[in-house]
Amino acid sequence: MANAEVYYFSGTGNSLTVAKRVAERLRGDLVPIASMMDREEIPSEADVIGITFPVYYADLPNIVRRFAETLDFDETAYVFGIATYGGAAGASLKTLNRILTSRGRTLSAGFGVHMPQNAFRKPWESRRRIYRQARKRIDFVVRSIEARKRGIFYTNVPLQRILTPFQERLRRMTARYLEEASNTPSPSGLTVEELIPISDRSFAVNERCNGCGTCARVCPVNNIEIVNGKPVWQNRCENCLACYNWCPTDAIRGGIAKSGYHYRHPNVTAHDIASRHAARAACPSPASLDPDPRVQ
Numbered sequence: 342m343a344n345a346e347v348y349y350f351s352g353t354g355n356s357l358t359v360a361k362r363v364a365e366r367l368r369g370d371l372v373p374i375a376s377m378m379d380r381e382e383i384p385s386e387a388d389v390i391g392i393t394f395p396v397y398y399a400d401l402p403n404i405v406r407r408f409a410e411t412l413d414f415d416e417t418a419y420v421f422g423i424a425t426y427g428g429a430a431g432a433s434l435k436t437l438n439r440i441l442t443s444r445g446r447t448l449s450a451g452f453g454v455h456m457p458q459n460a461f462r463k464p465w466e467s468r469r470r471i472y473r474q475a476r477k478r479i480d481f482v483v484r485s486i487e488a489r490k491r492g493i494f495y496t497n498v499p500l501q502r503i504l505t506p507f508q509e510r511l512r513r514m515t516a517r518y519l520e521e522a523s524n525t526p527s528p529s530g531l532t533v534e535e536l537i538p539i540s541d542r543s544f545a546v547n548e549r550c551n552g553c554g555t556c557a558r559v560c561p562v563n564n565i566e567i568v569n570g571k572p573v574w575q576n577r578c579e580n581c582l583a584c585y586n587w588c589p590t591d592a593i594r595g596g597i598a599k600s601g602y603h604y605r606h607p608n609v610t611a612h613d614i615a616s617r618h619a620a621r622a623a624c625p626s627p628a629s630l631d632p633d634p635r636v637q
């Protein structure tokens with residue numbers, strides 16, 4: 342068996358859970374992307390390299406873009422991307438391929454895995470069913486990796502087809518939304534990628550905040566400082582919603598966190614998410630993708 346590394350980024354546990362299961366099946370290492378981002382170079386000698394991430398605004402999260410720009414690997418390596426999403430992969434896997442191609446490498450294969458939506462409520466969805474289908478999907482992903490399949494394999498092909506021609510319009514709508522979230526006068530001329538870091542300008546805490554610091558610990562990019570017992574956001578946000586969803590007192594509001602909806606993968610803990618500084622050997626260990634009895 343070739344040596345494998347599965348890198349992941351995750352705010353609420355979906356991508357972590359998928360990456361963990363794939364890494365286990367490939368007998369590879371599981372590595373949090375957030376633990377690598379203070380490095381100028383990220384060399385990998387693995388033969389099989391995976392990059393697992395959530396889809397944000399129908400595209401690749403900023404931190405995963407930076408990671409793909411920094412990761413250095415042999416051109417013979419088999420590299421796969423796994424996008425987890427609540428609806429469709431959008432342009433994310435193509436963007437990942439474009440970044441690798443611009444560096445003389447290629448994405449060998451890309452896979453979509455449908456997971457519960459973590460940004461807004463979809464009342465018609467059964468999370469139990471989604472977790473069950475995700476398990477089957479991961480079987481397919483692992484078999485495809487073992488067979489060294491090439492290509493991009495989406496789950497929701499019709500939605501993917503419908504969305505593709507509207508990608509530019511979606512980006513303009515996202516920019517307007519993020520301008521509002523970041524208190525930036527519109528039109529600002531800023532791109533979605535430029536607006537995401539400053540969209541934390543409207544995050545605030547209410548009287549329920551007890552200064553516990555969980556939000557700062559789960560933030561993948563050290564974007565929160567606790568000052569006088571309250572979080573202060575530092576304008577390098579990734580929009581992962583970890584601070585909002587893992588806050589034990591539900592004290593955070595504003596910007597993209599205004600919906601009041603919460604999501605956390607039931608088998609993942611705040612400690613798992615906070616392990617961005619963990620060494621490879623001390624990787625988080627969510628139980629499995631099995632439906633949790635507490636989840637309907």
Ligand SMILES: Cc1cc2nc3c(=O)[nH]c(=O)nc-3n(C[C@H](O)[C@H](O)[C@H](O)COP(=O)(O)O)c2cc1C
Pocket residue numbers: 350351352353354355356357394395396397398399400425426427428429430431456457458459460580581582597606
């Ligand atoms: C800021 C933000 C934007 C999102 N945009 C999309 C999207 O465009 N399409 C989609 O299908 N899901 C979208 N989602 C949902 C997540 O991609 C999905 O729930 C993912 O599995 C969460 O992964 P995580 O738990 O590892 O953070 C978005 C979530 C967030 C927080």
Ligand code: SF4
Pocket residue numbers: 546549550551552553554555556557570571572587588589590591592593
């Ligand atoms: S996690 Fe919540 S309660 Fe704890 S410091 Fe952050 S906002 Fe306050």
Ligand code: SF4
Pocket residue numbers: 352541556559560561562564565574577578579580581582583584585
């Ligand atoms: S500030 Fe909150 S939403 Fe932004 S990157 Fe940190 S944890 Fe994620």
